[in-house]
Amino acid sequence: MTYILDDYALNSPLREKNNWLKIVITAFGIVVGVSSNSPVTPFVIALCMGIATIHFSKVPARFYLKILAAPAGFVLVSVVIIAFFSGTGGEVFGFDLWGHRLGVSTGGLNMALVVLARTISGMSCLFFLSLSTPMIELFSVLKATRFPDSFIEIAMMMYRYIFVFMEVAIGIKYAQTVRLGYKDFRTSFRSIGMLATSLFIRAWEQGEKLYVSMNSRCYDGRLILLEENRPVKRSEVALTSAYFILVLVVFYSTRNILLI
Template sequence: MNVSVDYYAHTNGLRNTSPAFKMALALITMIISLASPTPLIPFTVAVLMTLIILLLADIPPAYYLKFAAVPAGFGLLTLILMALFFGVNPVWSLMGIKVYSDGLNTGLLVFSRIMGGFTCLAFLALTTPLNEIFQELERLRVPRAFTEIALLMYRSVFIFLEEASVMYHAQDTRLGYSGIRNSYRSLGLLAGNLFIRSWLRGEALYRSMESRCYQENLPSMGKQTSTSPGELALLLLFDGLLVLGVILTSRLTIF
């Protein structure tokens, strides 16, 4: 999954669009979605950003559905639990199971905010390479130590996944997951050894950086682009309409 995210970030249909524009669009839209007091605008954001990802960025629908399945599942679970166990005004009851209107409204709001925020971050992750994001953060005077630590953490994710994959397949070929008891035992061994192996790989990475004259500075390479007037106008129009929608729907109730 992480390798695919990095691949699509370099090959999507919006690859040549200004990174600053994409970052501003994603972050400002996410803030508007989270600030909305009703679920209508966050749901609208989720739909619009999904259309941009699928149609303009040309991300395969099957991959995007898989990418969005986990946050959508957590959001639906939150919605169901809040509708069933939070509230004082039941609107539906069957065999002792009650659905509360205030819990359902709150659950819908939380679910919509989850999906609205996720689609904004998914748009940024699937359309903008990480090195360009870090370059924009440096232009915004974010401390360089922060961006370098984030870059090393991002690389460590792949080390973590690689080590876990190698260890899992080694256990699987030795019938380590044949049965529930063996599966739990193998999983415990994998978790314990994975920390040690990842630590050793991190130490090896630091030594390799030191051998290449590392001086607490990781130069990043990327193209320098600026936001065009057309992109700025599009950003103001898009997010301005969303802000207007938040104002007009601030008193809207669904249940």
């Protein structure tokens, strides 16, 4: 069985905590991280969120680093480009390439570091939310924010049927593989086409069946949401406030500090 983000969220101990608290923590991290001029604050945020996710949410560290590696890879590439091609100031180091001077300026290096830090902190904030709050819980948050009902309902059904179709797709892919459907590039292309076709038809049929089964239960345009009252505990408020104060202090004291 493939384990995806949502599966970790469903089993996370933080699932039982107040959804709004988690959203506020996430939003705070993103806003402060992005508005910081120095790379220090975002790094602190990323560190805190990482610890929270691994320690409180019980996500295996290996898995966490693996999913963080994907955006980190993209960022590192862009960071190198930003460092070389932007910013002003004294040259930190440089070399000649076929008569062109390529160099990294202090401004460029600072900019690159800030971009790196902001991205990592933003991602770790989002991972904190998505690894502790399954979609099921987010639907009731959407409802509370006055999202249109039909939008939420469609989203809920989409969520549910993603898994149904994923299972079908894995089944078909397996059936194709055992009959050598992916032995070379050409056949892979054909197989993936057939997979998409049959998945499309399945989705269509599923829609019809869904309509019949919903009607059989007197569907009249209302789905209930799983809402639970989860008061925020004092210890949670204390920890969150401590985190907020720490980040704000770091934010204030490092506002003009650049690494170089």
